[in-house]
Amino acid sequence: MKLVYLDNNATTPLHPEVLEExxxxxxxxxGNPSSLHQFGRKIRVKVDEARExxxxxxxxxxxxxxxxxxxxxxxxxxxxxxASANKDKGRHIITSEIEHxxxxxxxxxxxxxxxxxxxxxxxEYGVVNPEDVAGAISEDTILITIHHSNNExxxxxxxxxxxxxxxxxxxxxxxxxxxxxxxxxxxxxDIGVNLxxxxxxxxxxxxxxxxxxxxxxxxxxxxxxxxxxxxxxxxAGTENVAGIIGxxxxxxxxxxxxxxxxxxxxxxxxxxxxxxxxxxxxxxxxGHPTKRLPTTLNMSFEYVEGETLMINLDLEGIAVSTGxxxxxxxxxxxxxxxxxxxxxxxxxxxxxFSLGRENTEEDIDRILEVLPPVVEKVRAMSPLWED
Amino acid sequence: MGEEGLYSDKVMDHFENPRNxxxxxxxxxxxxxxxxxxxxVMKLYLxxxxxxxxxxxxxxxxxxxxIATSSMITELIKGKKIEEIKQITNKTVAEALGGLPKNKLxxxxxxxEAVEAALKDYYEKRG
Numbered sequence: 001m002k003l004v005y006l007d008n009n010a011t012t013p014l015h016p017e018v019l020e021e022x023x024x025x026x027x028x029x030x031g032n033p034s035s036l037h038q039f040g041r042k043i044r045v046k047v048d049e050a051r052e053x054x055x056x057x058x059x060x061x062x063x064x065x066x067x068x069x070x071x072x073x074x075x076x077x078x079x080x081x082x083a084s085a086n087k088d089k090g091r092h093i094i095t096s097e098i099e100h101x102x103x104x105x106x107x108x109x110x111x112x113x114x115x116x117x118x119x120x121x122x123x124e125y126g127v128v129n130p131e132d133v134a135g136a137i138s139e140d141t142i143l144i145t146i147h148h149s150n151n152e153x154x155x156x157x158x159x160x161x162x163x164x165x166x167x168x169x170x171x172x173x174x175x176x177x178x179x180x181x182x183x184x185x186x187x188x189x190d191i192g193v194n195l196x197x198x199x200x201x202x203x204x205x206x207x208x209x210x211x212x213x214x215x216x217x218x219x220x221x222x223x224x225x226x227x228x229x230x231x232x233x234x235x236a237g238t239e240n241v242a243g244i245i246g247x248x249x250x251x252x253x254x255x256x257x258x259x260x261x262x263x264x265x266x267x268x269x270x271x272x273x274x275x276x277x278x279x280x281x282x283x284x285x286x287g288h289p290t291k292r293l294p295t296t297l298n299m300s301f302e303y304v305e306g307e308t309l310m311i312n313l314d315l316e317g318i319a320v321s322t323g324x325x326x327x328x329x330x331x332x333x334x335x336x337x338x339x340x341x342x343x344x345x346x347x348x349x350x351x352x353f354s355l356g357r358e359n360t361e362e363d364i365d366r367i368l369e370v371l372p373p374v375v376e377k378v379r380a381m382s383p384l385w386e387d
Numbered sequence: 388m389g390e391e392g393l394y395s396d397k398v399m400d401h402f403e404n405p406r407n408x409x410x411x412x413x414x415x416x417x418x419x420x421x422x423x424x425x426x427x428v429m430k431l432y433l434x435x436x437x438x439x440x441x442x443x444x445x446x447x448x449x450x451x452x453x454i455a456t457s458s459m460i461t462e463l464i465k466g467k468k469i470e471e472i473k474q475i476t477n478k479t480v481a482e483a484l485g486g487l488p489k490n491k492l493x494x495x496x497x498x499x500e501a502v503e504a505a506l507k508d509y510y511e512k513r514g
Binding site for chain 1: 450
């Protein structure tokens with residue numbers, strides 16, 4: 001059975017060229033970039049080159065890039081770092097209800113530690129209204145953090161408008177762009193952000209490495225990790241050299257292929273969306289119809305439960321994910337879909353298909369062959385369907 | 388006990404090949420428990436003769452564990468006397484399935500409650 005992987009928003013396979021690029025750094029190129037001898041100097045040059053490539057990918061200066069242990073660390077660093085460094089100025093943070101847990105739970109942590117957080121609601125498509133952000137600003141506001149695009153539904157936020165509001169009011173603006181990197185154009189100058197989080201494993205890079213962009217002139221963030229002088233004293237610890245090299249290669253490849261891939265993925269995704277809507281009754285798109293990542297399709301199948309669909313697909317070799325409560329350890333349904341005002345019973349029936357560079361038309365045809373009879377079978381078992 | 392989030396082979400067997408799915412048109416007792424808002428609803432149909440469960444069928448909206456426990460409870464109660472099935476708890480169902488992930492134990496409670504609800508309906512109908 002050919003396996004079909006449609007969970008690329010969770011993680012992506014490592015690109016073979018990325019792996020090639022990384023291998024020497026697990027072997028002969030083992031030096032510590034902080035060492036002054038030739039073993040170290042050689043690696044320092046490579047890390048600097050990698051920093052340039054990652055910076056170029058988002059239109060930043062290399063000195064504005066801090067390598068981290070991934071997207072969650074970048075979010076933690078940006079939010080806690082700003083909160084701590086600016087606590088004498090104010091203690092209010094603005095975010096949205098549909099952020100990734102790396103942002104939401106960091107904000108909740110700060111709430112327990114003397115900060116106030118405003119969670120901006122979203123509309124039925126998962127879009128934050130910039131006017132709501134403007135309305136939430138108080139004299140005490142020190143940070144606005146709104147994600148660039150959502151991992152569950154793919155909705156892209158009006159990020160430039162929000163950044164402009166923050167800029168006009170002199171408030172630091174952070175965006176979690178983990179899902180957007182390599183999928184849609186991302187330029188820090190164009191957006192006008194102070195801080196931006198990115199991660200390697202969402203664009204066919206390795207896990208455990210990411211970066212936080214910090215605009216020049218932003219008040220120095222307090223580091224999360226204290227220690228040596230690595231990363232311009234912003235993030236201590238010997239660099240994940242192989243990871244950083246892999247990240248930079250993944251950026252280089254993604255920037256080469258992005259335009260072509262975008263068109264290809266949109267057409268595959270739309271084919272899937274249209275055909276599922278045609279073949280299966282009582283189906284609903286979750287997320288914005290157009291302002292959406294090319295990779296993401298989230299749909300609800302009414303009268304059935306998402307985990308049951310997911311496992312049935314898994315038995316057929318197809319990997320997707322669901323916003324159903326039953327699939328999460330917490331037994332809470334997707335906070336994103338709930339915030340969009342979708343009734344809980346419909347949230348439970350949601351599936352996310354997320355495409356990546358390895359997906360083909362054949363993969364889409366395979367789901368279209370498998371999913372309709374699965375939904376029919378599960379509905380036949382559902383007491384809600386008969387009523 | 389299965390690891391967090393992982394289903395035992397027994398659970399997967401009942402999920403893939405659920406026993407006794409469907410409805411009994413002239414059921415003597417019907418119990419519906421759970422809530423679609425919470426993500427699981429189980430409807431259990433019983434055919435009872437001489438204080439014995441002669442047939443049991445179910446329909447379930449829910450996750451893998453909810454479907455497997457529904458299937459298993461019908462197996463456990465079929466052919467048994469009412470007095471006997473009153474002894475069956477959610478623990479019995481979970482154990483018969485080779486354990487459930489911790490966060491899915493509530494699904495077995497649903498099965499136990501469905502039996503209670505169907506029996507209550509049976510007694511009410513009988514008067």
